[in-house]
Amino acid sequence: MLVIPTLFGAAALVFIMLRLIPGDVCEIRMAGDGGYFDQSAITACQEELGTNRPLLTQFVEFVWGLMRFDFGTSMWTGQPVIEEVALRFELSLQVAIMATIVGVIIAIPLGTISAVRQNTWIDYVVRGISIAGIATPAFWLGIMIILGLLMFTQHFLGAPWMPPITYRPIWEDPVYNLSMLIWPTVATGYRYSAVVTRMTRSALLEVLREDYVRTARAKGLWDKVIIRRHALKNALLPVVTIVGMEFAFLMGGLVVTEQVFNLNGVGKLFVDSVLNNDYTMTQSLVMLVVMIFVMVNFFVDICYAWLDPRIRYS
Amino acid sequence: MQSNRMKAVCAVVAGVALGLGAGSATGAETPKRGGVLNYVVPAEPPGFDGHRESTFAMVHPIRPYYSVLIRVNPDNPSSTTDFVCDVCVGKVPEPTDDGKTYTFKIRGDVKFHSGETMTAHDVVASYHKIIWPPEGVRSHRKAMFGMIESVTAPDDYTVVFKLKFASNAFVPVLAMPFNWIYQKAVLDKDIHWYEKNISGSGPFIFKERQAGGFMRGDRNPNYYHKGQPYLDGIKAIIANKQSLRVQAIRGDRAAIEFRGFPPASRDDLVKALGKEITVQESVWNCGISYVPNHKRKPFDDVRVRRALSLAVDRWGGSNYLSKISIVKTVGGITYPHSPLAPSKEQLQQLAGWWPDLKKSRAEARRLLKESGADLSKSYYFLVRGVDQPYKIVGTWLVDQWKSVGLKFEQHTHPTGPFYAIQRGTKEFDVSIDANCNSVVNPLVDTAKYLSADRASNNYGQYIDRDADAIYDKMLRATDVNEQRKLMFEYNKITLDTHANQSFVLWWHRIIPHRSYVKGWKIGPSHYVNQVLDNVWLDK
């Protein structure tokens, strides 16, 4: 499959990039704040982690491990990468799914209305809200949300309340889980819905001008029927693409939002391991994200084929 | 005499620090049992072995699960001389044999969480791992125990430390919060076991870890300090962003954070919560400084280095920097409340600590002119990319040096690349620096200012045998007064006469916490007093 070269390319790219980043995980671990440290301890650490072996050896070991699904141990904590990532993956997945649901439920109707009533005040309002969603920095929005919650609850309920800062899976304690994840969902979902709304609108607009729609209109079919049967289905093609791309982005790209809400997710792990020069963890995370991207693309292609018979291919 | 005045000042400060505490200084409250203490920690511990690691991010969540031989008195952590026994019996013993032998008696009732009773052999095995680790085992503070000749257990409940020479640096080194007692049986089977597992003899038993999320433990019902711990359990929650840690305390998702908050956060919390917040403050055993690179022109010229120091207004800076940053106290390279610290009058003799700022800066300009330094060039100032206090003090320092005509360009790097440059390539003219240590031990803490071939954390790349000689004499001196005199000499040569490195300000530890947390008292180090066995919740 054509996926293999992509994966190999990604593996090589991340390996090279990480080795170029200055800094050493052992130094960061041992250095403390300028106080006393033991140079031989650092050297011993490097021996143990294998960071002073020739690069080619390290690369071969990395790729060989990938092929056997052995992702190694984190250089920072010493625990197996899979264990470290599993929990974060669960959390990121939940936020991604929730944000997708929120985003899509809001976006498709809004985008449709906006396209059908192009250049009316509804269109302007929807476009204004959407662009605001894309323009507002996500972390600023998150900061304002938390601050707002604290101040609001203190003012009206007497005691300040903020979302929980530790994670419990949704099947263990749904109320707790949702009270924590609803806020990042809102902060992210706003931007997500904005992007999808715009795409829905422009895709629908394009389709509505197509010849076959004009023909159907000339024939006298109702607008609603035309939209629902013909236009929407074809407009969904680019919309599905963008939903897929945004979902893949949410799995690991939510770096800043996770920092703001203290979500123990893949994005936060990414930043931490890059800043700690934890090669094994970062490499594995990147491969994970690339795999997700490839899988989402594959899924989107299937949706394409289902939505538009013209595109079906073996 | 200076020492009496110093001691009085220390007593006052200690009293103030205690008084700002939760009222338990007045002593009348009886601790209540029960409750779980939630506290926030800035980072994930990289490993669980206290002998190996050095970061406080490991100490805060994991220290409560282990015991040590002696420790700083948890009811008086701001003292630099008050050490008490943890698993030993009675008081910290006086040395015999001309100060070279220390004999400790071990309690008979210390049980490991796995059930076995602790004996002297466990203590000896742990210290052997710390001081003489076998091949492939890392011990971070190995060199600090250089004065120890042997550690033996003549019987099941006695441990004897024999030193090569008498040293009053020994007891503070022994009291370091990293010297955890492990089980000999476990070490014999797998010496690396404690790197990934937690099982000790401390007041709490480790129960659960959520990777990147939290670590929690429950009360140890067989704890040997009877009646303690008061808490049912502890939970250390990992929260990277400082602002989130502040918000967590405000929203009561956590009750306390053990590192320290900047002044603005303290003010916000006090304004928002009033009586529900208690603030404890203390001088921190951390200092921020800068180090000139002696291998770069013109900083190889002592006149230029002195000019750098003379340009900095430490007394005034303390005033306004303490409003926006976690620095405050003006001092030399010695912890200000230690018996060896120079007095204010002595400090004011050093270049850069003169009370007259105008005179300082005039002298700085004169020295720069005399040395012929190139003032049109913009020099490379390496700064670590952490806000508190590095970036803030760094920005301020650039401003200070500008006032005498020296132009610097700030190059801020995140921690990893920062160390790569500071330690690796050394491509900087001046670098920001810090000196953070655990138990206050001025003799060990000031080893940083020795020649570069003796101190691995000296980034100035210089050799100064005169400074080394003073230090060695000070280390061997047995009389505290003699040591204090030599310490001032050491200060003078490092900061003034040779201006090898410099010192700016001592950090200031501010811990605002929920008022229902009682029993915990602030000390000068965020590594120390984290056992949490005397903490209780007034709820």
Add this chain to the structure above:
Amino acid sequence: MNTNAIAVGLPSANAEIDLVAPRRPFLVSLRTWVRNQPLGAISLFVVVMTIFIAVFAPQISPYDPVEAHYDTMMQAPSATYWLGTDQYGRDVLSRIIWGARTALYVGFTSAILGATVGLILGVGSAYFGGWVDLVFQRIMDVFLAFPLLILALAAVAVFGTGPDKVILAITFPFVPRCARVVRSGALAIREMPYVDAARALGYGHWRIILRHMVPNCMATYLIMLTTFLGQAILIEASLSYLGLGVQEPIPAWGLMLQGGAEEYAESAIWIAIFPGLAITLAVFAFNLFGDALRDTLDPKLRAR
């Protein structure tokens, strides 16, 4: 038919068609455009204002944005300091004005670089087709699969911090995104009969690419450019928030949020609000402008 060429007023391959749609005087076109695209007009105004502020920052800014004044720390907005001062005593308004300069410098450079390189690669790949296209697509896929911020983060970690390095870091993720979009458009054009005709006539590769294919991708290019502008400003703000973007004491909106925002969010809320507003407004305007541009340039989207 080469309808796109007519719409953007560029010379087409078929000279006769030019006669059908004569060009109107510029001011009349502008007035019509403002009437048809009110949102676009407003956003254009904001964009022009931002550029004006950025270019004339030294003249307009009331105070020095870099010099610290420790006696005027954290003052509320007043007549002397319209938007207040930050924790170093620097005027917030001046820093926002100069911050526009940084934002536009970083934004424009990385957007233009990224979009242009993406344009060339995308068109080239579509034109040459075959295994060149296949290999190129795989390579672009690899870069696309990396989350935008991670790529920028890694680039910053490798090259260091500072405005020039940040530009490089932000350009990185833009190239494959632009290339991919341009390529799908260029593929359609490549199938046009006149391209084959041009080749049959013996025109060189570069002539065909530059004269026929690139002009027809101009609309896409411009749209991607304006999108990237907004995104670049946001990415720079995120990178600064993480401490990896532009460094002190350079005035930059994201950096202002990182340093002061959360710590002083209650005691000195003006430190947090105004930079955030500036970012939102600028990105908003650029995006809206890009929208209006797309509506204008793509005849299929014009309301009948």
